[in-house]
Structure formats: structure tokens, C-alpha cells
Amino acid sequence: MNENNKVKVFINQLSCGNIINIDDKFIFNYKEDNKDIVSVTMPLRDESWASKTLHPIFQMNMPEGALKEAIENHFSKLYDMNDINFLKLIGPYMLGRVKFNKLIDTQNTLVLDEILSNDKHNLFNELLHRFAINSGVSGIQPKLLLKAQNKTTMRFEHYIIKSFEASYPQLALNEYFCMRAIQNANLSTPEFYISDDLSMFIIKRFDIKNDESYLGFEDMCVLTARGTKEKYNGSYEEIIRVIKDVISPRKRKKSIMIFFKSLIMNHLLQNGDAHLKNYGVLYENDFEDAYLAPIYDVITTTIYIRNDIPALRLSDAKLWWKEKTYKTFAKQSCGLSNKEYDEILHACKNAIIKTKKEIDKFQSNDSEVLKFLDKLKQCWKDEIQNELI
Numbered sequence: 081m082n083e084n085n086k087v088k089v090f091i092n093q094l095s096c097g098n099i100i101n102i103d104d105k106f107i108f109n110y111k112e113d114n115k116d117i118v119s120v121t122m123p124l125r126d127e128s129w130a131s132k133t134l135h136p137i138f139q140m141n142m143p144e145g146a147l148k149e150a151i152e153n154h155f156s157k158l159y160d161m162n163d164i165n166f167l168k169l170i171g172p173y174m175l176g177r178v179k180f181n182k183l184i185d186t187q188n189t190l191v192l193d194e195i196l197s198n199d200k201h202n203l204f205n206e207l208l209h210r211f212a213i214n215s216g217v218s219g220i221q222p223k224l225l226l227k228a229q230n231k232t233t234m235r236f237e238h239y240i241i242k243s244f245e246a247s248y249p250q251l252a253l254n255e256y257f258c259m260r261a262i263q264n265a266n267l268s269t270p271e272f273y274i275s276d277d278l279s280m281f282i283i284k285r286f287d288i289k290n291d292e293s294y295l296g297f298e299d300m301c302v303l304t305a306r307g308t309k310e311k312y313n314g315s316y317e318e319i320i321r322v323i324k325d326v327i328s329p330r331k332r333k334k335s336i337m338i339f340f341k342s343l344i345m346n347h348l349l350q351n352g353d354a355h356l357k358n359y360g361v362l363y364e365n366d367f368e369d370a371y372l373a374p375i376y377d378v379i380t381t382t383i384y385i386r387n388d389i390p391a392l393r394l395s396d397a398k399l400w401w402k403e404k405t406y407k408t409f410a411k412q413s414c415g416l417s418n419k420e421y422d423e424i425l426h427a428c429k430n431a432i433i434k435t436k437k438e439i440d441k442f443q444s445n446d447s448e449v450l451k452f453l454d455k456l457k458q459c460w461k462d463e464i465q466n467e468l469i
Contacts, residue, residue, distance in 0.1 A: 087167045089138075090179045091116045092293055099138065099180075101164050106131050108138075118178050119298055120326060120367050121305050134163045136302040140357075141174045142166060176287050177294035238285040248384055250452045252281040257439055257456065258349050258378040265345055265431035267338060268374040278449065286374050287362065296363040297373065300356035311355040315393040316343060319359055320413045326361055328369050335372040336414050337424065342375050344428045347400060350459045352381040352388035380459045383452075432460055 085101045089108070096114040100107045108122070108129040115124075119137035122129050129135060134142075142163070171180025244251030256274040263269055271284035287297045301311050303322045320336060327335045339359070346354045358377045363370040381388045389398045395405050410416040416424075439453050 085164060087164050087171065087180050089118060090181075091118065092177050093179070099134075099164070099167070101162070104132070106134050106138075106163070108135060119302055121298075121302060133307055136305060136307055137178060137298060138167065138180075139163070139308050140299055140302050141176065142308065143170065175285065176297035178296075238288050240283045240285060242281045242283070243279060250278065250449065251379065253278050253449065253452065254379045254383065254456060255281045255377075257435060257453075258351065258380060259376075260438060261349060261431050261435040262342070262345055262375050262378055264434045265341060265428050267341060267345070270374050270376060278444075283376065286376075297360055299358075299360040303361065304356065306356060308357065311357045312391055314356055315396070316409070317394065317413050319356075319392075322361075323372065326367055326370050327372065328367075331369075331371045333415075337416065337420065338372055338375075340410055340414050340416065341424045341428060343394075344406065344424060345431065346378065346390070347406075348428055348432050348460060349378065350380050350382040350388070350400075351378050352385065353377070353379065353391050355391035358391075380456055383456055383459050436460065 087099050088095055089097045089099060094116075095111060096116055096118065097108055097110040100109075108118075110124055110126075117123055119135075122135065122137065133139070143166070167180040174180070242252065242255070252274055256272070259269055259272055270286045273282045274280070275282065287295045289295060300314070300319055300322060301308060303326060304314055304318060306313060319339065323335050323339060324332060342359075343354070345351075360373040361367075361370050362373045390400065392398070394401055394409060407421060410421045410424075411418075436457050439457055442453060444450055444453075
């Protein structure tokens with residue numbers, strides 16, 4: 081067996097099986113004594129799990145965009161940067177409990193406050209150079225995984241740091257206020273910050289427990305047996321079906337209501353990028369106590385793409401739907417009552433109003449920043465709300 085075509089798979093640092101790339105196929109085999117599943121879509125069995133492409137759970141956090149390019153530039157002279165070698169390089173540091181090769185923990189002297197208040201113009205590029213290899217996280221937006229000390233807790237916490245490219249100006253500020261709106265709608269989010277110079281959006285990882293062990297995390301691409309490139313396929317009805325199948329019964333109704341509220345918020349915020357990878361499920365050792373992950377990756381896309389449309393289908397169409405479509409979806413797919421539906425819409429409307437007031441209070445000496453924020457509020461226009469309320 082050629083070891084170059086093989087990578088070990090671990091669950092919370094315990095070996096559970098191997099992936100082999102042979103004859104243009106990816107083959108995963110569980111170890112005989114293993115008791116944990118890598119994914120709900122791949123239950124334990126003696127038979128191999130074979131796929132023409134890398135299995136969805138294993139490609140879930142493969143790097144994309146600037147991060148992938150940085151890793152390729154650094155290692156392409158040493159390795160053929162195929163899927164197996166990518167897993168070997170960044171696999172120990174990927175989001176979630178499923179890793180590849182052994183995790184080597186290195187001491188990190190970064191401090192969160194110093195990242196937030198640093199005045200270096202190219203700080204993100206410096207961090208990218210240092211930590212690209214430690215960053216198993218998907219998404220086109222430039223982002224990194226790193227560990228930094230939180231002076232409040234005095235603990236080294238795990239964070240995702242995002243920057244933005246010139247083609248998407250003020251993306252960090254965009255995401256910050258969209259996530260504030262999500263919080264104002266009383267939806268759970270990870271802890272998040274924005275740097276003083278507004279160049280970086282920083283979010284605390286939600287897949288790591290206080291004892292440094294990892295929760296299981298699977299996004300809707302994995303749970304619908306799709307690869308990353310298919311993240312814009314599927315529908316919001318399909319996500320509801322997954323929630324009903326996967327979420328534990330005692331948390332199912334709440335998870336459905338959370339998802340529906342997030343869908344309404346995405347409409348009001350004009351987020352056209354709420355795709356399958358932007359919703360996920362967390363769990364401990366198995367799916368008996370699974371629950372919906374906090375809401376993350378919310379931005380107003382129409383500020384950059386004027387005629388942008390939603391990422392997934394609803395009622396077999398991709399458009400900014402009218403109230404009738406949402407009400408039918410709430411009743412028929414989500415099982416919500418008229419009262420629950422009305423309460424959710426009211427909470428979302430108030431969240432937008434509250435967040436606009438926060439934007440009005442935001443102080444900046446940069447006229448471009450103020451101009452951007454005014455444009456952001458305009459994207460959250462009242463006509464959209466009036467269509468719903």
C-alpha cells in the first residue's frame with residue numbers, strides 16, 4: 081500500500097479509520113474496534129465507504145479562496161497538492177471533532193486584545209503567513225483559525241479571523257452589524273468582535289468545549305450527502321427535513337423555530353448567501369442529543385450584488401419571496417402556528433429597527449465608512465419588511 085495515498089482519520093484524537101485514494105476512488109474504512117461514527121451519513125459497518133470524490137464529511141472544511149492559495153503557494157514545491165495531501169497538512173487543525181493525522185498542539189503567545197487593537201496595516205497578511213497551515217476552514221472569504229489569550233477569562237480560546245478583499249469593501253463591518261441584528265432577534269450566535277481598524281471580523285469557535293475536546297459538527301452539505309461545490313443546490317424545505325431527521329426530539333421544535341427565524345432575518349438583511357454550508361448541527365458523541373448550531377456567516381450581499389437572490393430554493397424558486405410563501409412554509413413544512421409565525425416576524429422586525437439605531441450611534445471619522453453604513457441601512461429597506469409584516 082502506497083502511504084502517500086493514505087491518511088489516518090481521528091475522532092477527538094482517537095484513531096477511527098483510514099482514507100485511501102486508489103483507482104480514482106476515495107475509500108474509507110472504519111477500524112475494527114472503533115465505536116464512533118465520522119458522520120450520520122456514514123454509520124458503522126464492515127463494508128468500505130467508497131466515493132468518486134472525497135466524502136462530504138471529509139471535504140467539509142477544506143480551504144477555499146485566499147487560504148487555499150496561500151497553502152498551495154507555500155507547499156506546492158514539496159507536495160502534489162491533491163485532496164489527500166491537503167488533509168495531511170491541515171487535517172489536524174480542522175473544525176469539528178473529525179481530524180486527519182495527529183494534532184500537534186503548539187504554544188501560542190497571541191492575545192485577543194492585541195489583535196483587535198493592532199494598528200499594523202498588513203496584520204491579517206502576517207497572520208495568514210503564520211497560521212495558514214493551521215486553518216482547516218471552508219469559505220471563499222479570507223479567514224484563519226488561531227488560538228489567542230482572552231484577557232477576560234485568561235484562557236487561550238480558539239477563534240476564526242476573517243478579512244476582506246477590495247472587491248467586497250467593509251465586509252467585516254457588514255458582518256458585524258448583520259450578526260448584531262441576529263443577536264437582537266434573540267438568535268444564538270458565537271461570540272464575535274470587530275477589530276478597531278474595522279479590517280477584521282473575529283468569531284469564537286463553537287465546536288470546542290472548555291476541556292479542549294471537540295463537539296461533532298456537520299453542515300447541511302454533509303447531512304444532505306453533497307460536496308462543497310454543491311452548497312447552492314437544495315432547498316430550505318430540505319433543511320427542515322434534515323432537522324426533523326437529525327435533531328433530538330426534545331430540541332426539534334425549538335430548532336425549527338430558530339431556523340425559520342433565521343430565514344426571515346436573511347430576507348430582511350438581504351443575505352443571498354445562506355447556503356447549505358451556513359447551517360449545521362452540533363452533537364457530543366452521537367446524534368442522540370444533536371442540536372442546531374449557532375447562526376453564523378450572515379452578511380448583506382445586495383450591497384455588493386444589487387440583484388442578488390437567495391442561495392437556496394423555497395417553494396421551488398430562488399427569489400425574495402412574498403409573505404404568502406413564508407406563511408405556507410411555516411405552516412406546512414415547519415409546523416408553526418399562526419401565533420408562532422406572527423411572533424417570529426414581529427421579533428425580526430424589531431431586531432432590524434434596533435440594529436439600525438445602533439448603526440446611527442456608530443462613530444467614525446472615515447466618511448467612506450459612514451457612507452457604507454448608510455447604504456447598508458438602505459438595503460434593509462422598509463418595503464421588504466412591509467411585504468412581510
